[in-house]
Amino acid sequence: MRNPxxxxxxxxxxxxxxxxxxxxxxxxxFHGIIITSDCPGIFSAGLxxxxxxxxxxxxxxxxxxxxxxxxxxxxxxxxxxIAAINGVSPAGGCLLSLTCDxxxxxxNPKYAIGLNETLLxxxxxxxxxxxxxxxxxxxxxxxxxxxGLLFPPAEALRVGVVDQVVxxxxxxxxxxxxxxxxxxxxxxxxxxxxxxxxxxTADRLLTERDxxxxxxxxxxxxxxxxxxxxxxxxxxxxxxx
Ligand SMILES: CC/C=C\C/C=C/C(=O)SCCNC(=O)CCNC(=O)[C@H](O)C(C)(C)COP(=O)(O)OP(=O)(O)OC[C@H]1O[C@@H](n2cnc3c(N)ncnc32)[C@H](O)[C@@H]1OP(=O)(O)O
Numbered sequence: 001m002r003n004p005x006x007x008x009x010x011x012x013x014x015x016x017x018x019x020x021x022x023x024x025x026x027x028x029x030f031h032g033i034i035i036t037s038d039c040p041g042i043f044s045a046g047l048x049x050x051x052x053x054x055x056x057x058x059x060x061x062x063x064x065x066x067x068x069x070x071x072x073x074x075x076x077x078x079x080x081x082i083a084a085i086n087g088v089s090p091a092g093g094c095l096l097s098l099t100c101d102x103x104x105x106x107x108n109p110k111y112a113i114g115l116n117e118t119l120l121x122x123x124x125x126x127x128x129x130x131x132x133x134x135x136x137x138x139x140x141x142x143x144x145x146x147x148g149l150l151f152p153p154a155e156a157l158r159v160g161v162v163d164q165v166v167x168x169x170x171x172x173x174x175x176x177x178x179x180x181x182x183x184x185x186x187x188x189x190x191x192x193x194x195x196x197x198x199x200x201t202a203d204r205l206l207t208e209r210d211x212x213x214x215x216x217x218x219x220x221x222x223x224x225x226x227x228x229x230x231x232x233x234x235x236x237x238x239x240x241x
Contacts, residue, residue, distance in 0.1 A: 001013075001017070001035065001036070001037050001038060001039070001043075001044060002037075002038040002039070003039075004038075004039055005039065005042075006039060006042050006044070006045035007037055007038075007039050007042055007043065007044040007045060007093070008044070008045045008046065008047070008048040008049070008050075009044060009046060009047050009048055009067070009070070009092050009093075009096070010048040010050070010051055011048070011051055011062065011063050011066055013048070014066045014067065014069075014070050015066065017070060018066075018069060018070060018073055021033075021073055021074065021077065022073075024079065025077065025078065025079060030079065031079060031080060031183055031187060032079050032080035032081065032082065032179050032182065032183055033079055033080075033081055033082070034082045034083075034084050034172070034175045034176070034179060035081065035082070035083050035084070035096070035097070035100060036083070036084035036085075036086055036171070036172065036175070037085075037086055037087050039087065040087070041087045041088065041108075041110065041111075042087040042088055043083075043085045043086060043087040043088060043089040043093050043097070043111070043113075044087075044089060044092065044093030044096060045088075045090065045093060046089075046090050046091035046092030046093045046094070046095075047067060047091060047092035049229055049232065049233050049236075050233070051063045052220050052229060053226060053229045053230055053233060054226070054230070057217050057221060060216065060217045060220050060221065061213050061216075061217050064212075064213050064216040064217070065213060067092070068127075068205060068209060068212065068213070070096070071095065071099060071127060071131075071205070072202055072205065072206070074096065074099035074100070075099040075131070075198055075201070075202055076194075076195070076198060076199070076202050077099075078191045078194075080101055080179060080182040080183060080190070081099065081100040081101050082100055082101060082102045082103075082104065082175050082178055082179055082182070083096070083097040083100040083102070083103045083104065083175075084104050084171045084172055084174075084175035085097055085103060085104065085105040085106065085111065085113065085162065085171070086106050086111075086168070086171050086172075087106070087111055088110060088111050088112055088113070088150075089111070089112070089113040089114075090112070090113070090114065090115075090116045090150055091114075091115055091116055091117055091120075091124075093113075094113050094114055094115050094161070095115065095128055095131065097113065097162075098131045098132060098135055098161075099131070101182065101194070102163050102164075102178050102182070103161070103162040103163050103164070104162070104163065104164045104165075104166060104171055104174045104175045104178065105153050105156055105157070105162040105164070105165050105166075105171075106153070106165075106166065106167070106168040106171045107153045107165045107166060107167055107168060108153065108168055109152050109153070111152070111153060112150035112151060112152050112156075113150065113151055113156050113161055113162065114144055114148070114149045114150040114151050114156075114161065115128055115132055115144065115145055115148070116148040116149070116150050117145075117148060118145065118146060118147070118148035119148035120148075120228060120229065120232050121224075121225065121228035121229075121232075122219075122225060122228070122229070123219070124145055125212060125215070125216065126204070126205075126212075127201070127204065127205045127212070129141065129145060130201045130204065131201070132144065132145065132161075134198075134201060135160060135161065136159050136160045136161055137160070140159050140160070144159070144161075153165040164178070
């Protein structure tokens with residue numbers, strides 16, 4: 001991913017990601033992809049806050065549809081998808097990595113990962129929650145979501161948000177090694193098993209997709225939510241001094 005400075009998932013960047021995924025899926029010589037970041041120290045800062053602040057309801061609806069599409073397409077991809085997480089990965093960045101089949105995280109105490117939405121005064125929607133529950137179990141997800149926990153590497157491994165923590169200079173080589181192991185499995189059997197495990201979760205969003213967009217637009221348009229997001233963005237900007 002290369003969307004400097006922080007790989008935020010803007011509408012334009014989400015569209016690029018989806019086009020790239022589609023191209024790779026349509027090319028039958030590809031069987032797997034590794035998602036990693038070109039932004040030093042940052043895997044992805046998550047959803048782009050400027051897409052959710054000070055815009056009109058039509059824009060929010062268009063943006064949310066693209067976020068849903070990203071989640072559905074990566075979560076259900078027939079390819080083996082591995083995240084080589086080489087930086088901090090809050091909220092939407094964590095969600096993107098949770099759509100992958102396997103997560104390798106660099107062992108750097110700055111590289112926290114988690115769904116921290118409550119810290120921004122917003123609520124992770126049910127399909128973010130479902131993805132986390134499917135990964136770390138109900139109790140850990142309940143605690144992580146309510147507290148907006150961002151796990152440093154050792155904690156992330158202990159709770160199961162990631163599958164492996166390795167020295168920073170070994171993230172890419174480990175991801176390639178893991179990819180080779182996954183590609184050794186007969187592809188049709190692996191793909192069908194992935195679908196078996198994930199389709200019920202995806203179907204829940206597919207049947208409630210329009211209602212989920214409407215909920216998002218209603219929620220994000222609230223004055224109180226807009227104020228929280230503006231204040232959070234301002235805090236990020238002022239951090240520089
Ligand atoms: C109803 C439910 C709806 C939605 C669910 C929401 C999901 C989400 O994903 S919300 C986004 C959550 N993301 C975060 O909380 C991360 C925020 N960012 C950071 O903590 C930091 O930027 C960083 C740790 C990722 C990187 O720190 P650093 O290297 O020090 O960079 P800066 O903080 O100086 O940021 C540079 C530049 O980028 C802007 N920016 C950062 N994050 C975002 C973002 N998510 N969206 C848009 N823009 C972002 C930041 O404001 C700086 O901008 P300027 O250069 O103009 O000041």
